[in-house]
Amino acid sequence: MIKYIEGGVCAATGFKANGVHCGIRRSHTKRDLALIFSEKKAAAAAVYTTNLVKGAPLVVTKAHLSDGTAQAMICNSGNANTCNANGTCIAEQMSALLADELGISADDVIVASTGVIGQPLEISPIAAGIPSLAKGLASDGSSAAGEAIMTTDTKLKEIAVSFEVGGVKCKIGGIAKGSGMIHPNMATMLVFLTTDCAISAKMLDAALKADVKDSFNMVSVDGDTSTNDMVSVMANGMAGNKEITEYGEDFEQFCAALRAVTVPLCRMIAADGEGATKMVECKVSGAANTAKQSQRA
Numbered sequence: 001m002i003k004y005i006e007g008g009v010c011a012a013t014g015f016k017a018n019g020v021h022c023g024i025r026r027s028h029t030k031r032d033l034a035l036i037f038s039e040k041k042a043a044a045a046a047v048y049t050t051n052l053v054k055g056a057p058l059v060v061t062k063a064h065l066s067d068g069t070a071q072a073m074i075c076n077s078g079n080a081n082t083c084n085a086n087g088t089c090i091a092e093q094m095s096a097l098l099a100d101e102l103g104i105s106a107d108d109v110i111v112a113s114t115g116v117i118g119q120p121l122e123i124s125p126i127a128a129g130i131p132s133l134a135k136g137l138a139s140d141g142s143s144a145a146g147e148a149i150m151t152t153d154t155k156l157k158e159i160a161v162s163f164e165v166g167g168v169k170c171k172i173g174g175i176a177k178g179s180g181m182i183h184p185n186m187a188t189m190l191v192f193l194t195t196d197c198a199i200s201a202k203m204l205d206a207a208l209k210a211d212v213k214d215s216f217n218m219v220s221v222d223g224d225t226s227t228n229d230m231v232s233v234m235a236n237g238m239a240g241n242k243e244i245t246e247y248g249e250d251f252e253q254f255c256a257a258l259r260a261v262t263v264p265l266c267r268m269i270a271a272d273g274e275g276a277t278k279m280v281e282c283k284v285s286g287a288a289n290t291a292k293q294s295q296r297a
Contacts (some may be wrong), residue, residue, distance in 0.1 A: 001163070001166070002161050002162070002163045002256065002257055002260045003161060003162045003163070004050075004159070004160070004161055004260075005160050005161060005162050005171070006160065007140075007142060007143065007144060007160045007171075007173055008142025008143065008145075008158035008159065008160055008173045008174065008175055009036050009142045009158070009160075009162075009173045009174060009175050009192060009193070009194045010138075010139050010140060010141060010142040010173065011142075011158075011160035011162075011171045011172075011173040011194075011195075011196075012148055012170075012171040012172065012173055012194045012196035012236070012238075013039055013171065013196040013236075013238040013239060014038055014039040014194050014196060014236050014238040015036060015037070015038055015039075015081075015139075015173075015194045015196070015236070016036075016037050016039075016137040016138055016139055016141055016276025017034070017035060017036045017037070017137065017138070017144065018034070018035050018133055018134075018136040018137045018138060018141040018144050018145060018147040019033065019034045019035070019092070019133075019141070019144035019145040019146070019147050019148030019149075020032075020033050020129055020130075020132055020133045020136065020144075020148065021033070022076075022125045022126055022128060022129025022130075022133070023125035023128070023129070024076055024077070024078040024079055024115075024121075024125050024126070024234035025077065025078040025234065026232070030077075030078075031077075031144060031147045031148035032076055032077045032078045032148055033075075033076050033077075033126060033129045033130075033133055033148055034073075034074070034076075034077075034144075034145040034146075034148035034149050035072065035073065035074050035075075035098070035133045035134065035137065035145065035196060036068075036072065036073040036076045036145055036192055036234075037071065037072045037073075037102060037134075037137055038072070038194070038234055038236045039236070039238070040071075040236045040237070040238060041069050041070075041071045041104075041108060041236070041238075042067050042069065042070055042071060042234035042235050042237070043066070043068055043069060043199060043200060043201040043204050043237070044068060044069055044070035044201065044204070044206045044232065044233065044234045045065065045111065045201060045204045045205035045207075045232070045233055045237070046061060046062070046065055046110070046208070046230055046231060046232035046233070047208060047209060047212050047216075047230070047231050048062065048230050049066070049228070049229035049230070050231055051229075053083070054082075054228075055080055055081055055082035055087065055092045055113060055117075055228035056081050056082065056084065056087030056088045056090065056113075057081055057087075057091045057111045057112050057113045057228060057230075058112075058228060058230055059090040059091075060088060060092055060095065060111050061091075061110050061111055061112065061230065061232070062103075062230050063093065063193075064106075064107050064108065064109060064110065064111070065110070065232075067107070068202070068204075068205070069108060069201065070107050070108050070109065070110050070232075070234050071102075071104045071105075071108040071109070071234075072099075072102060072104060072108065072110070072131075073109070073110040073111075073112065073192055073232065073234070074094055074095070074098045074109060074110070074111055074112070074130075074133075075111070075112035075113065075114050075148070075190065075192070076094070076112075076114075076115075076116065076121075076126060077113075077114050077115050077148060077150060077151050077177075078114075078115040078151070079113060079115040079116055079119055079121040079147055080113050080114055080115050080116060080117045080119075080228050081100060081113040081121045081228075082113070082117045082118065082137055082228060083117055083118040083122055084118070084119075084121060086120075087121070089111070090121050090123055091111045092106070092295035093123050093126075093127075094109075094111050094123070094126055095109040095111050097123075097126070097127050097130050098130055100135070101131060101134045101148070102134055102294050103128050110192075110232050110234075112149075112190055112228065112232075113228060114149060114151055114177060114190055114193075115151055134181075138268075139208045141200055142158055142160075142173065142175060143156060143158060145175055145192075146152070146158045146175035146177075147246070149175065149177040149190055149192075150177050151177060153177050153178070153223050153272055154270050154272055155268065155271075156175075157175060157176040157177065157178075157265055157268040157269065157272070157278040158173070158174065158175045158176075159173065159174055159261055159264050159265060159268075160172065160173035160174070161173075161252060161260045161261055163254075163257035163260075164248045164253065165197055165239075165241045165242075165244065165253050165254060166241050166242050166250055168239055168240055169194065170194065170195065170196055170197040170239040170241060170254075170257070171196055171197075171238065171239070172194070172195040172197070172257050172258060172260075172261050173193070173194050173195075173261070174191060174192060174193040174194070174261045174262070174265055175191070176190065176191040176192075176265045176268065176269060177188060177189065177190050178190070178191075178219075178269035178272070183198060186261075188281055189216065189219075189229050189231075189269055190228070190229065190230055190231075191216065191230070191231040191232070191262075193231070193232065193233035193234070193258075193261065193262075193263060194233070194234050194235075194236075195233065195234070195235045195236075195239075195258075196235070196236055196237065196238040196239040197235055197237070197239055197241060197244070197254055197257075198235070198237030198239065198240070198241050198242065198243040199235050199237070199243060199244040199245075199251075199254060200242065200243060200244065200245045200265075202245075203244050203245060203246070203247075203251060203254075204233060204235050207251070207254060207255050207258055208231065208233055208258070210255065211255065211258050211259055212231060212260055212262070214259075215259065215262040215263050215265075215266050215297050216231055216262065216265075216266055218266065219266045219269055231262075256279035267279065267281070
């Protein structure tokens with residue numbers, strides 16, 4: 001049975017999070033640097049925007065996740081680090097600085113940025129903020145991290161569920177940002193998911209790619225797409241279930257729990273659309289397949 005619980009990205013065993021103001025944004029009351037950390041190295045997967053122009057953080061993250069593992073996620077808001085000559089260098093520096101602080105490999109860091117496109121991003125405020133960001137990691141830090149990734153969002157977007165795999169209780173949680181420039185195949189949205197379910201990187205990747213087709217790739221606010229959009233997930237296996245390594249009942253249970261997290265996050269993003277006063281959910285019946293459903297909708 002899937003049950004909604006509190007905790008966001010910290011609901012799953014072994015995950016902590018935090019969010020601080022480091023100085024990227026002028027407002028001293030706005031958090032602008034977020035961190036999610038797993039006590040154990042986790043299986044990891046991500047999907048990215050289909051926009052032809054992709055921000056440097058996506059390029060770096062894709063390289064870091066090539067081995068299917070990660071242990072931390074760092075994200076700044078206020079600057080997208082896109083269309084900058086040194087963007088890749090900044091993203092790599094963010095990863096390296098965080099890795100040094102946490103005592104992990106830089107290749108195990110998911111890095112993300114959101115905000116203004118084409119504006120140079122200085123590493124100095126991020127470097128200055130990382131020590132306090134790491135020191136403040138907490139098991140109740142999901143909301144702080146969720147606030148730190150917000151840009152034009154007006155509402156915090158977080159959720160978590162508990163479920164069972166092979167008789168073992170597992171949890172999945174997530175935070176998201178997204179308000180404008182939202183269109184199918186992902187646009188200005190960032191979503192970070194965590195789970196303590198033991199699942200191989202291969203099956204985690206399969207679950208995520210299948211899920212986004214009917215969740216995040218179905219959301220539209222204004223018809224625009226963007227450069228930095230990503231949905232990532234880390235699975236540290238600390239729930240203690242038998243690792244999911246193939247298709248079957250356990251995999252289906254995991255996918256159902258994943259969908260119970262992603263679909264509500266999609267609704268939160270759509271409802272918080274810039275200038276939106278109504279959220280419309282289209283349900284199509286009688287179509288031969290999902291592709292035809294999308295065309296009719």
